[in-house]
Amino acid sequence: MKLEIGNFYVNEIAFGDELSFKDGVLTINKEEALAMVKEDDRITEAELYIVKPGDEVRLCPVKEAIEPRVRLDGKGLFPGYTSPLRQSGNGVLHALKNCSVLVVGRHWGGFQDGLIDMSGPGQKHTYFGGLNNIVLVADTNEEFERYEQQKKNDALRRAGHKLAEFIGQCVKELTPEDTDVYETTPITKRSAEVNALPALVAVLQPQSQMEALGYNDLVYGWDMNKYLPTLMSPQEILDGALVSGSFMPCSSKWSTYDFQNYPILRALMDEDGKDYNFLGVIMANLNVAMDQKERAIQFIVQTATELGADFALVTEEGYGNPDADYVGAIAALETAGIKVVGVANECTGRDGASQPLVTLDEKIHAMVSTGNVSELIELPPMKVVLGELEALGRDGNSGGWEGDEVLGPSVRPDGSIIMEDNGLFCGDMTVGWSHKTMKDF
């Protein structure tokens, strides 16, 4: 499999007459873009904004992030979701780097939505605080879930994906500044030297715990709740086979942008063939019932064993209940003789005194910790709020609250906020961007 990603580095985004990219400046015709967004008649209200690092802007409730891209073969970016099925992982695509499309609810948020600050002490808490962002702020007529804590956010998420595809078109005919090539040889066709190396698999556990459909991560458009682990190429993930869902406290989530750019997967590919043979990704999921968890773990271990894996990455998109899937997979792989390095965040409570993962196992030998979901974070007011800050306290956001006897409300009259890490948009960056770790105090 060979995937080439041509990079166009965005230094500035502006509104103008014509969608174009020139000398690092991405220009968007706002009316044209909004007209495209409003083609979905569920969208009742939409506006576009441009934000860059350093702007005194707070975004809330953020629902999704997508990197604008285009495939040179003209096929859709997210097969099975916003376009017909195709095989991901092969071919050439062009990507607008340092840049994302963010989708923000005009009014209403929920459990799964997040917050981004573009400057100040909150900026470092999300990856997107450091990017140039095109922000779609919109509302929909999805009355059935307007006041629900758990929202599918279907219209808004799809609007974001379509907008990212729309914007990506402007670099289709241009020559990229540089190109990343991700090429792999089928497992049994690799050289004798490579086959002699210790073999490695990456076990990814995307979020799929909502029994009702429409909330979970999608693989080729398929709801991952109704799914069992299978072998995939890392290039498929980088090329739109996975789409982020709308369930789980936000700081533990992987946005679609995270899947498109998965830093740990890219690092594993970069060093493939040196001191390990990267066999591929066992794309798993996260489940609710114990037998579902055990069944998925059985598939993971059997696949890894049959492939002859010696080492594994295991990482989960979530915390709490899914820790059982994560720790279970690690322990079962270690029992099978496959040595694991895990990557996850922890939940040690506001006081830091709780058990870090819901289940622990002595077979966890090596783990990278990327943050504490319940850490309390206090942030000063921002001059501009895109969306509706009240959503943080009002709509059941996992990191916010309406009122607290000791801490007061999450959203204060002066616009300053106090919240748990939980509510920061993809803030714990378990995909590999996290500059946070956990330490004993």
Place this chain on the structure above:
Amino acid sequence: MSKKAIIYVNQFFGQLGGEDTAGVGPSIHEGLIGPAMAYNAQLKDCDVTHTIICGDNYMGSNPEDAVAQILGFLENLEFDIFIAGPAFNAGRYGVACGTICKAVKDRFGVPVITSMNQENPGMEMFRKDIIIMKGGNIASKMRKDLAAVVKVANKMLAGEQVGPAAEEGYFPTGRRHQVFIEEDATTRFMRMLHARIAGEEFVSELIVPKLDRVPIAAPVKDLKQAKVALLTTGGIVPVDNPDRIQSASATRWGKYDITGMERLESGVFKTIHAGFDPAAANADPNVIMPIDVLRAMEKEGVFGSLHQYFYSTVGTGTTEKEASRMAKEILPLLQADNVDACIMVST
């Protein structure tokens, strides 16, 4: 304006004498005695105003009274920090430093700090409550240990955040928090992966403590002949608590004769456990230590006989280390009395 510190030391460092004065009660002195001089010299923008001295045995035998007296001394004093020790590996002194620091912190809400050796029993007892610097084992480490205390104390006085345990040199308090670091997770992951592949040393960012699993005992062969003993962590003791078992973070246990008793009477026995509402247990101690039911079963011949002693301690806040030590002290006594089976009543 410079801040104020108060120092706690034992009879030896308070220059009252050695073991012969260990029974002396608390006293407060204006000015600097023993280590207080060095603290006064090294604390930044902070004067040591008083030194409190208490004999280790007095604090050990009369902790409630000693603490009450000392809190009384402090009631009308202004101070910004309370420092005890260093206590090195002196067990009674370490427990005293922990006891008084925790009490002062709870009452006055000011920063407190002490220093002990890792072998000092006071460390496990109090490390979750207060900051205890990792100290040397003997008094010749005074300069080093005191300087370590001062370094963190100065941060506390300046209102700065005290950093992670490993970086600041104190015993982990059982709390984990996120911190921002230079390296991203990808870099850390790749390094850990390479180390695992190469079989080299690495440090996991989450260390899962080894669980001390005890295998489940074999069934009692013949219950009808068995001598059964009752043990509890529910703190049931004779009303005068003759063994002075602590109400939390216990290090002591007691052995009590129940010869001739059909049940434990209220007013004769009570609970000293601080982890639950004692009303029900004080009204009827048998709800925790079910002598009444076991006597009835003994009569029915369900088992051979009830052992003439029960054993009791308090489980709340008690460390695994202390609990296992107490068990090792109790076990030989049970064996010597030919006890066949134990019922461990928890709360």
